[in-house]
Amino acid sequence: MMENDFRKMVGYQIYPKSFKDTNGDGIGDLQGIIEKLPYIQQLGVDFIWINPIYKSPQVDGGYDISDYYAIDERFGSLEDFKTLLHKSHEYGLKVIMDLVVNHTSDQHPWFLESKKSKDNPYRDFYLWEDATAQQLPNEWRSFFGGSAWTYDKETEQAYFHAFAKEQPDLNWKNPKVRQEIYKMVRWWLELGVDGFRLDAISHLQKMPWSYKIKSWRGDGPWVPFMNVSGIEDYMTELKAIFDSYGALTVGEASGVRSMQAPDWTDEKGYVNMIFELEHNVRKANGRGSIYGYKKVIMRWQNDLLARGWNALYLENHDQPRSIDVFGNGSLASAKALAVSYMLLRGTPFIYQGQELGMRNFPFTSSDQLRSEEVIAQYENLLTDLSAQEALQKVTQDSREHARTPMQWSDKANAGFTTGRPWMDIHPNYPQVNAEKQTELFELYQKLIQLRHDNQAIASGSIYFYFERHPQVLVYTRDEFLVIVNLGTKKAHLDFSKVEAFTDGSVSNYHSVLSSQPRPFERSMSLAPFEYQVYKK
Ligand code: TEU
Ligand code: CA
Helix, strand or coil: CCCCCHHHEEEEEEEHHHCCCCCCCCCCHHHHHHHCCCHHHHHHCCEEEEEECCCCCCCCCCCCCCEEEEEEECCCCCCHHHHHHHHHHHCCCCCEEEEEECECCCCCCCHHHHCCCCCCCCCCHEEEEEEECCCCCCCCCCCCCCEEEEECCCCCEEEECCCCCCCCEECCCCCCHHHHHHHHHHHHHHHCCCCCEEEEEHHHHCCCCCCCCCCCCCCCHHHHCCCCCCCCHHHHHHHHHHHHCEEEEECCCCCCCCCCCCHHHCCCCCCEECCCHHHECCCCCCCCCCCHHHHHHHHHHHHHCCCCCCECCCCCCCCCCCCHHHCCCCHHHHHHHHHHHCCCCCCCECCCHHHHHCCCCCCHHHHHHHCHHHHHHHHHHHCCCCCCHHHHHHHHHHHHHHCCCCCCCCCHHHHCCCCCCCCCCCCCCCCCCCCCCHHHHHHHHHHHHHHCCHHHHHCCCEEEEECCCEEEEEEEECCEEEEEEECCCCCCEEEEHCHCCCHHHHHCCCCEEECCCCCCCCCCEECCCEEEEEEC
């Protein structure tokens, strides 16, 4: 295994279903990732994170695993995976897998056994409680809507699921479950995998079923299964395994607050870094707030400055495209966003297509929807709304936007497949594709290079200025100064009153990256989406 210098690295996230299809079935596959390794290497990243590729009924994009030791046939075979691992390492790229251990598929043999009877040896692998069809164990809700319980009339009990009913939660209190999971984790690490992205990891522990939900707003409904005390023991056991292999680990840890994040991610912490989910808060129309984004980022950066480490990202497979959420759809806005987060303190992740400025998909028909929970939501809305209104409502702020196929070229099907793509391709692919859209790609290359070449950017200190400015993000990374106007309007900054900028050393600032290079001035007017990176 290669050395785990996670503080210097940049990651690239691959949603395999939509990356590259090589056998014409319209579904991206492992051979497709292998084919595109040179592209990924050209970007300059250090590792790839691949969304789940395990055997799965694919009710939730592979986050419903029915065999932890097998690759889903849609993606290829274990041999293909070994080749991918080997070739990636030859390209100097580490590979981290998604580790989904909060739940399994309802088709996993453990659950099929568990369901058989109350005294089945696997019954306690999951969370079963006495219930009737009318009276479920409590009022808790699932993330995907509806009760977190599904009643089983055969055994007159209900099982708990934080996500879809096809994703029963494992009972982490059961040491046998933990041993099975740890065995599997070791198996993949032995195979040569470099680490994991830990899915929904903050949900492992649940409060007593008698807990009454205090608020149905915000994160209120998830309080009884988000970072609940007792989780420390499971995480400590997992950490021991990760450490013994020097694994690269990033936790998806919703509900872990920025003040708690240092304990999760410092030297004694469970994982190298965690994804915060707070900056994603959006209005119902899918728009994010620039100032909201800025405030969340500044808080996480400050709270993890002394101890701990951030995972930085704008997009992933669960979020709409950042160019439409925080930007105005323009390339200029995508570039400003790239600069705003790639030079922060932490390990940046780039989500496939983000480097091309891929946009949200203009849905016109419900036939274009693929996620089961989105389709269910749509069907529910049809009782009150017209088809068009319901479609508009479910797609205006949906993770579906992130999942359309990669746009490789202006050829048929954007060069993604020779068959019929499993999900429609964005109609803008003749303009927005890897062959034509090189400007943003090249900016990402430069930003990655800056991190690799400068310790100050990789792991130096960070200090924010103009904290209350509604649209301009300003920070120093030791000898670097980063200024980004994320707004559609001009902005003015007056550094002359800021103490750190009053001495003569500012005259040493020279431009290292810019949308329109010019010398640093204490009084600066910024064009919309202008960015300036200076170095002393
Ligand atoms: O997402 C989990 C996830 O986003 C929740 O843990 C989060 O706490 C909640 O939505 C916050 O409001 C992961 C995967 O990224 C997603 O694709 C899967 O559907 C999900 O887990 C289930 O495995
Ligand atoms: Ca395929």
